[in-house]
Amino acid sequence: MPESAPHRRPLPLIGMAQGGRSRRTCELRCGDACFHPAPNTSDNLYFGDIFAKALSRRSVLGAVAVGAGAGALGMGAPALADPDRGPGRPKPAPRPTFRSVLPNNDDKVTVPGGYDHHVIVRWGDAVLPDAPGFDVENQTAEAQSKQFGYNCDYVGFHQIDGDRGLLWVNHEYTNENIMFRGYTNGDEADVEHIRVAIQAHGGSIVELEREGRTGKWVLAGGERRYNRRVTGNSPTVLTGPVAGHDLVKTAEDPTGREVRGILNNCAGGMTPWGTFLTAEENFNQYFVGGDGVPEADKPALARYGIPTSGNTYGGRRFDRAEERFDLARHPQEANRFGWIVEVNPFDPGFTPAKRTMLGRFKHEGATIQVAADGRIAAYMGDDERFDYIYKFVSAKKYREGDTDHNLTLLDTGTLYVARLTGNSPEEEIDGTGALPADGEFDGYGDWIALATDTESFVDGFSVAEVLVHTRLAADAVGATKMDRPEDVEPSPVTGKVYVALTNNTAREPGQADEANPRAANKHGHVLEIVEHGGDAAAEAFSWAVPLVCGDPEDEDTYYAGYDKSKVMPISSPDNVAFDKDGNLWISTDGQPGTMGINDALHVMPVEGRFRGELKTFATVPVDAEACGPLITEDNKTVFLAPQHPGENGTFEAPTSVWPDGDFPRPSVVCIWHKGGQDVGR
Template identity: 45%
Template sequence: MVLHLPLLMKDHVRGKRSAVTCALKCDNQCAKPACNTSNNSYIGDIVSAAISRRSLLGGAAASALVIAAGGTQGMGQAAFAADPSAPNPTIGSAPEAPNGSKLRFTPIAPVNKDVDEFNVPEGYRWAPVIKWGDPLFDDSPEFDWNNQSVEAQIKQFGYNNDYTEIQEIPGSDGLRAVMFVNHEYTNANIMFPEDMPKHDQVAITMAAQGLTVVELERKDRKSPYTYVKGGKLNRRFLPDTEYELTGPAAGSEFVITKEDPEGRTILGTFANCSGGLTPWGTLLSGEENFHGYFRANENIQSNARLGIDSKESVYGFEGNDPRFNATEDGYENEVNRFGYVIEIDPWDPTSTPKKHSALGRFKHEGANVIIAENGHAVVYSGDDERFEYMYKFVSKKKYVEGDRAHNMKLLTEGDLYVARFTGNSPAAEIDGSGKTPADGQFDGTGEWLPLILDGKSQVEGMTVEEIAVNTRTAADKVGPTKMDRPEDVEPSHHSRKVYAALTNNSKRESNQVDEANPRAKNRDGQVLELDELGDQTSTEFAWNLLLVAGDPNGGDQTFYGNVDPKSVSPISCPDNLAFDSVGNLWISTDGAPSGIGYNDGLFRVTLEGDMRGNVEQFLSVPREAETCGPIVRDEDYSAFVSVQHPGEDGKFSEQHSFFPEYNKTGPRPTVVQVLPIWDEAEKPKPKPEPKPEPKPEPKPEEPKPKPEPKPEEPKPEEPSAQPAPGKDPSDAAVPVAPAPKKPEKKKPVKKVKKDAENNRGPLPRTGFEAAPVAAGAAALLAAGGMMAAKSAKDAGPATEAEGDGQADA
């Protein structure tokens, strides 16, 4: 892997993300022509349906029922309920939370993009749960910046943690859990010394991606979780991990290679972005920007449609493993074996993960499941690239509560749809400025267009197998709506409405806008709310925009539901979504520094009533980092986020961040827990300035009298991944945030120039061992996943490049 920085800069779109990161995340997709060259309509080109919005919403409201089962972020709240005997924490003078949530806080002020701190509200603290390089197994070595190796990395926590999910281990009274994490991609520029051989960098990079399952524990419900080294459920998913391909593509001519003539066994997974929790306790993971890992023939239409070409790949995997060079005989189909939704069982370290082709092949941000009222499993997914589509899968068979073996086959067969949106407003009112239409809403109706129905192709000239592999091409033929980078698509288990994060699209022109994507040069994104007309298997829906993001105080044209835009926390580039136990929406962002000049963060959004659309910032991550994988356990007064690529624009010898330890060589991507300060002793200490490692002084030639000893400067306690027996795990996580300060008067932030073309630059984008199953896991297996299913009932401006491997793609 040779990263030629001047060449990378040549195609780099000016933005927050470094040229190296744009290359690594999405192979500079934002600098290339859009992959979607179809003539499919934008909403503004479609004649509005004759049915009025009011009648549609009335029908939708009438059909809404209470959630019976399902699973995505927001599942398992009851399992994490705080100790009922514990008094509610006094969290400063925080106001009451919407819908009675226990997670009360005073919103923090936006944090300037150059601040290298993790910020939380008054009355809260943060603690690292696990960091890149932390040893996972009994024989794993400790992380050593200057002595990295493949042998070490395969036994350590991977890089660039993204989607994260936590499930309680049954019978542990909430003190033990199992956590699943995606490792989306790697930043070689800040990981490795500049003189490390490139072959070694590639090998370690391969080992640092993939997935991790790791056990967690805590002393009590007021203490933070720490990971368990040597936990029986701990597992890394590596480049040589075998995956079973299921669905229509399995065994087809499109996936056979010389090393797999059966076309059913695939090695490894890469570019895993977001995901979802199923009602039966398994995890889904989306393979997103896989195109950047391969060399392949761009003259093959299906490759070109995904942005794959014959140049040397960004990572150079083909130099270490020939299967990543799909221009070579026998490996032409290797690229067709990536781009799927993966399902893994975190409760069985010996299980074989699956790649489900029935859900289609494209750049999956993630996948989220809800059980329809008629019993079918429904999966929503977004194709994370500019001008791409939203998809829905409906299982052929029905969910059976308690029958885990049956449910684990639900995603292998079913119907696949793609969405078309129609706007309610006259075309003249959607002019590209983002100005709200005369009726006060961006809204309309829509339909799910079938690609595969009852096991048969609904696309002329394509077989079911072709549709499963070349899903974008199939979708082009039926005329769906081109969206502004659909990322996380999450169904709420409270309202059963579906929410989609449309991150941004700086390539959209004024003549390409529509009511669902109403802004040209869209730097800040929007969140769409979709209401199925009937149950989740319906083919018709109503929709509206919950919010049109940006900073109204900076002159952006925004929309925040029922509230005054100038009263909300400014937000830009919505990426991942989650729900708390009472149904409030939470949004993590990726790209705010380039959009509004502040660090990315986590935000709560009220969905109902007079305050619908109110946005409140809960935390911000350090400079040049992305907030992803949010988990909100408000019943437990906690939230978790993955902090990805802090200090991404630095170099190994000139780091921009030192998060989370602040006294070492450089930054380490980290999963973080935010929880209340329960007493004075827990108040975090000020963060020390990063200090270089001391160098040994040369010995004097002649002995000299010793000076009086000076007292050593106190150093912060090193975070301990595995606290000593009897030690409070909260003490192990000392490098917490600096003591929270009361909100100060906002200092003026330098505004990014916004000319008539909204020229703020493109938005940042968006990355073994078999062991006996733990007793708690066995309990879950015996229960047939009932814990997961039942808990769902309660669930409930600088340089830029648009996030998530997408850099404004």
């Protein structure tokens, strides 16, 4: 079938949540966030309310404009990732030429013709040398602490040399219904099952080796001295301004500096100095007893989605295994989660560090770009309906090769939140997704400073309060409410920054704005940011929306102006990545619910005349989400992590048997071209 007529195979949307995920996934991953009122009840203005006021500010950002139309928004003068490069438009990336994988509902990973794939590591595989063999019928917490964890999400990879590398994988959450035979939820849950689940969180480091000269990577043999498990119970430390503050002190840790475990780690990032950043996202769902905390603490808990009234002891009951998850007994414990955590894979003795200067919210990830003066910027999204996009800029400069110094960069600097303004009249943004008269959703914006490590810029908030209650601080300064900001990634070629906005079915027509132009936005969109002067440390930027997702045949979709008869469908963009040529890779989370097709990994050029030509590179098994992804620096391998295959089944009645044909196991795969070509060809 020609790609000009993409195949559709809609399915009945039975049991699906408003945003496209299955109801089971919503329950386990984010505590049914979409079935409750959005935690952001602030009265922050929408674009339609501030358009007239914003026009008076445009002279401030005049230096961003270089001409009319898209050029006026900096689109013709892209930011440069390398400050040593001169100005000028980069050469467009080579166009992906593979033939798209067609939409399907198959219980397997499907890749294009000419490609192959390999399952590298599965839930339960040995990570530490003394890990026992995986026995799904007889799981123990001790065994799981040494085995590959559950629900792999973010994937990071550092090549040690040409044929060896270290793979970091997040373990976001657990689905006990398909992990254990006869699992019972709530008060009747088996305590050992809960202990296993806590150990199945966190992350794994596994050493890989290349098979021959191909793009295939396998678990390394030999000593594998870098292999490591970080779990929901592993020692971590708080660093930065919040460390030692009363807001994070507990009976177990009266110093406020040592935390057990990392939880609900979703996306992440890699630093220039060789560490991994892993992001704690929906931590709220692990805590009960919010009705028993002091009244003064309840507004902050509610802003993070923790129930504070009625019976808050239903659902997942981690407190049955560890009482620290009961806020009525330990009201500050929740403040110790929701951070960006730095892990040094090259130092097995390094204690994972929760970098409090980057703020506390439902972090999707954190990705790094070096600014023109050598400081570093970390971009972050807060994955909730109507929440915000953030940036941190370090006070100190990156020093190549000085790991000890670079490990301090994330502890001092400035935390910002984004405010975006459209350049079209209010009446042209009506919530239907129709383009305004200038032919593009675009505008400009600024980064609002919230705090440095020594000074708060938010009235009524100390530095520690800004960082612990970052959502409330951002509410107070009028940040722009977005449609679930998830992964935020700068292009290694142009320096432009791309934000995956997954969806927001709660946005009403009167709440649509130019950066979130569609009401009841079940398919999501992608935002493109160009920093002022191409500098990641800038406090002003321009922006555009190159992709409004959905069925290309629908009028409310937009593929950067490209011919929509020649593109593939996409819904619910979640994680994004780049190849070395600057093509944007987009993985999805929700296509089964919004389109009746399996989730997938797509690729789209964002420069040149093929900008917007979206193709489907891979699809994942039944009920699975396409996570990762990562393209190696040599462009020979794509790492992809199919998360929660068979999510809607049970142990006794699975809906997926991927990857081994018996029961579902979240896993990481690598994909490569059998002819040795770069991926995408």
